[in-house]
Amino acid sequence: MKTKKINAHTVRIITVAVLLIGLVLIWVHHFSGGTTSAKSSDVNSASIAKKRKIIKTNLTNYLKTVTKDGTVSVSFYSLGAKAGSTSANSTAATLYKKGSLQVESNAHTPETAASTYKLFITAYLMQQKLSGNFTWTTTNTDGFYRMIVNSENDFAETELASYGKSSINSFIKKQGWYSPVFQDGVDATTTSYSLQLLLEQLDAGTGPFKNSSDRAKILKLMGKQIYRTGIPTGVNAATKGTTVTDKVGFLNDTNNDAAIVTLPNGQKYILVIMTHGHGQSGFSGFSKIAKIAKNVQTIVYGKNAGSKIETYN
Numbered sequence: 001m002k003t004k005k006i007n008a009h010t011v012r013i014i015t016v017a018v019l020l021i022g023l024v025l026i027w028v029h030h031f032s033g034g035t036t037s038a039k040s041s042d043v044n045s046a047s048i049a050k051k052r053k054i055i056k057t058n059l060t061n062y063l064k065t066v067t068k069d070g071t072v073s074v075s076f077y078s079l080g081a082k083a084g085s086t087s088a089n090s091t092a093a094t095l096y097k098k099g100s101l102q103v104e105s106n107a108h109t110p111e112t113a114a115s116t117y118k119l120f121i122t123a124y125l126m127q128q129k130l131s132g133n134f135t136w137t138t139t140n141t142d143g144f145y146r147m148i149v150n151s152e153n154d155f156a157e158t159e160l161a162s163y164g165k166s167s168i169n170s171f172i173k174k175q176g177w178y179s180p181v182f183q184d185g186v187d188a189t190t191t192s193y194s195l196q197l198l199l200e201q202l203d204a205g206t207g208p209f210k211n212s213s214d215r216a217k218i219l220k221l222m223g224k225q226i227y228r229t230g231i232p233t234g235v236n237a238a239t240k241g242t243t244v245t246d247k248v249g250f251l252n253d254t255n256n257d258a259a260i261v262t263l264p265n266g267q268k269y270i271l272v273i274m275t276h277g278h279g280q281s282g283f284s285g286f287s288k289i290a291k292i293a294k295n296v297q298t299i300v301y302g303k304n305a306g307s308k309i310e311t312y313n
Contacts, residue, residue, distance in 0.1 A: 048091065050306075051095060051305075051306030054307070054308065054309055055305055056103055057309055059101075060103055060105070062295060062296070062312045063076075063103060063105035063296075064312075069277075071275060071276055072105075072106065072273070072275050073109055073192040073272075073275075074104060074105050074106070074192060075104045075192040075195070075270070075271070076101065076102065076296060076300070077196050078097070078099065078100055078300075079270060080100075080268065081093050081266045081267050081268070082262065082268060085266020086266060087263075087265040087266040096267055096300075096301075101300065104192065107192045107193040110189045111190065111191065111256075111274045111276065112189060113187070114187075114188075114248075114249025114250050114251040116190065118247060120168065120177070120198070121147070122147075122148070122218060123172075123198055123208045124171050127207075128163070130211065143155030144217075144218075145221060148218070148221040148224075149221055149225050150226060151248060151250075165184070175198075177194040177198060178190050178193075178194040195272045196258075198258075199259075199270045199272070202215065202218065202260070203268070223245040225246060225248065229283060229286040230246075230289035231246055231257045231290070231293040232259075233286075234290035234292065234294040234295075234297070235294065235297045238295075238297040238298045238301075238302070240264075241264040242261060242262065242263050242264065244261050245259065246258060250282065250283060250286075253276050253278075253279070253280040253285070254276045255276070255289060256273065256274045256275065257271075258272045259293075263301060269300070271293060273292055273293065275289060
């Protein structure tokens with residue numbers, strides 16, 4: 001009997017010891033796993049930050065080369081991935097998240113707007129619509145179509161005269177955009193950065209573009225505009241299937257393009273390129289815009305993006 005009591009006691013001790021050891025092993029596994037996971041997350045975050053820094057450096061270096069003579073202005077702004085896209089569910093979603101890449105060169109220098117000024121007319125009229133002072137009549141619908149798709153002038157000039165330059169300039173200034181855009185006896189003037197800011201609001205559906213139906217209508221018209229040898233041509237040369245909603249401008253030796261670009265994987269960004277000089281006339285400057293756009297998209301979103309620093313001398 002005595003032997004049985006000792007054996008039972010011993011069994012209980014062993015059982016308790018085994019349970020304690022098991023708990024310790026679980027605890028160690030849990031916390032060491034958490035530490036490993038945290039370390040892995042830290043490494044991944046550092047890798048993304050490093051890649052983003054290289055991309056930003058490379059884009060800065062490249063844009064300096066194309067704007068150094070003062071005849072080109074460029075603004076780039078990452079919009080992140082479209083919800084539900086393939087890119088939205090990858091590490092690229094973090095790398096290119098909205099606003100994480102903003103690079104510009106000569107972007108605050110006032111330049112001839114040419115027909116990109118019609119984006120400011122568009123924003124103003126959408127603000128008037130929010131206030132109940134503008135409606136989609138048959139005449140206005142037709143005017144908007146011709147103004148955006150064909151870049152015709154009559155509708156924009158009629159609205160400018162009707163509401164007045166001072167009122168429209170005041171609205172533009174309140175948005176934080178370059179002003180005055182419109183002055184008597186002078187071609188409309190703006191900056192690539194101001195056009196970027198306007199397109200940010202259009203993409204986000206904020207400010208004058210709060211009405212989702214109106215916003216969709218404007219973006220659809222921009223997607224159909226007929227002058228597509230600038231940014232649309234360039235970005236498709238970089239990545240086939242890239243779509244572009246944009247507004248161009250051309251006047252004398254000025255060629256401009258302001259665009260919202262969407263890659264096939266769902267990544268989106270804003271790109272504004274303004275050019276003048278060098279004997280440009282008509283649409284001849286759009287080939288330069290296309291080349292810049294192709295290189296920008298390759299630098300930021302190409303398969304080797306962020307792998308090493310480039311100087312582009």
